[in-house]
Amino acid sequence: MDQPSAQDTAASPAAAIETRGLTKRYRGGQLAVSSLDLRVPRGSVFGFLGPNGSGKTTTIRMLMGLIEASSGGARVLGEPMPRAARTVLPKVGALIEGPALYGFLSGRDNLARFDAADPTADPRSRARRIDAALDRVGLTAAAGKKARAYSLGMKQRLGLASALLQPRELLILDEPTNGLDPQGMREIRTLVRELAEDGTTVFLSSHLLDEIEQVCTHAAVMAQGRLITQGTVAELVAASRGRLAVTTPDPAEAVRILKEHGVTDLVVQDERITGELPSVEAGPPEEPPQGAEGPLDLAELNAALVHGGVRVRSFGTERASLEDVFVSLTGEGFDVAG
Template identity: 60%
Template sequence: MSTGLAIETDGLSKRFRGHDAVADVALAVPDGSVFGFLGPNGSGKTTTIRMLLGLVSPTAGTAAVLGSPMPDGAAGVLPRVGALVEGPGFAGYLSGAANLARLDSADPLADPRTRRRRIGEALDRVGLGAAAGKRVKAYSLGMKQRLGIANALLRPRDLLVLDEPTNGLDPQGTREVRTLVRGLAEGGTTVFVSSHLLSEIEQMCTHAAVMRTGRLVAQGTLDELRGAAGDDRLHLRTPDAEQALAALTGAGLTPSLSGQEVVAPLQGRPVEDLVAALVAAGVRVRGVRLAEASLEDRFVALTGEGFDVES
């Protein structure tokens, strides 16, 4: 496996009862990145994560996490990995702090002498310090989600794997998790985030990958993915829509009418040249704006499905 990668897979596949849940996935997650793992429900994201953590054995292919093969290297790797997968599960009759103490005591590598301090710090980092003594059965879904993240942070981690970390959080909680993830990355921790919230990935991540029906269909930096979305688009306001459509078609573009605007992909053409051509054709130009290609455009093109874009 290559150096400089926190996660690397080659041909990773998983079949369930003759069905390919994950097929031939080749992930490359750089060290120190915040890596968004995107895809519609049922696209194979959680199954892939479970294979990366050694919870499920692959049918074919290989996976390495923090430089060690999985699942064979799980004993050495997992103490360096914090994970929140498929939602947290806690004892409702215990407080948040007591739940974390119970989980920490089950970790043979955790130092019991620093347990109380570490639990307090983890709860403070996710904004639950004031609710540390409250029974978890009285926690909201968002509070339980944050408690799960706190559990993943009880010890220093080289890799943090979060499956839908903002699920159930209010806007303030979402911002807190976003800030937390950024802070962890700045400290050298690689963060692997599975999410369907496109806005969160755009604000939180440096890299991303897109899954569709069990297959990896794109990955790279956010700028690379945006660049692959296609050309930027010209939006033109004019009272001469028909003339504008004809002029842009004559210029080799494929314009269309969208509401009160004429829209055309630029195909690398300078906006200034197109505006000059429109004016020369007698088109009255009332306004021009440029719409840059977006991640949403790319994801919809790749998956055939939309993503939730608001938290």
């Protein structure tokens, strides 16, 4: 009997998406995705985070069976892809690389075409499904307008409506807020939350940290085709220490003392100083003060400032964000809000 391939290995029943060693290398040797081990829990809003060109869309196209993986395997809703595409895809709504619309048809007629192409869709209830999808994305008033007259944001909404024509176990959205104004972005975020509350697993790729942090329960960070980390958003943020922030009318003396205690990357803006606390593993450049609990004892650091004559008006650490996580993991900057 043949040995099972990586694609056929048992998937976790709690995973909506699971990949093992998923790799895509294009002709000419370009490595787009490298040995990706990804796990998306059922019922989560999962943020697939990375800058443009990090391999997010290529991964999604492999998950949907639109392109073939070079090696490794993927399961979607517990089934191997692309082999089980006919079983899996009717349970999945997807918006990938923007919607493919017929410009000469109205928004409503575009949805009718999409619905008619679904072999599981009952034509008798088509009109009701289309009305509900249009209403859910705020396009009822523009339903009769030709799609070529739609703005980019309206086209994005119509594409999302096409993915919502049927109840879905899994919704895959590739940069769903592209082209939307701030109000439209808020509406899509609200819609994603509502879908998750209804039990739909939402897999949302984005290069916007703010978007992921506001709406997602879990996230994975991609960079240059490789998975950097994954987990709950709370876990990822907790793994990145916030920066120290001190407010004082004595910034020069405060900087001197902070440097002596191992604080690095110090930035001074008027009376406000921020800096990177020393890691526990590295330890301070000198022995910690007597009675300190360890090299990151903030109370001792504050006491050192006061003992050195620094008038401290505020002292503490700023909450880490996904931006902090990404920069600490990759050393790269990131697009926070678009």
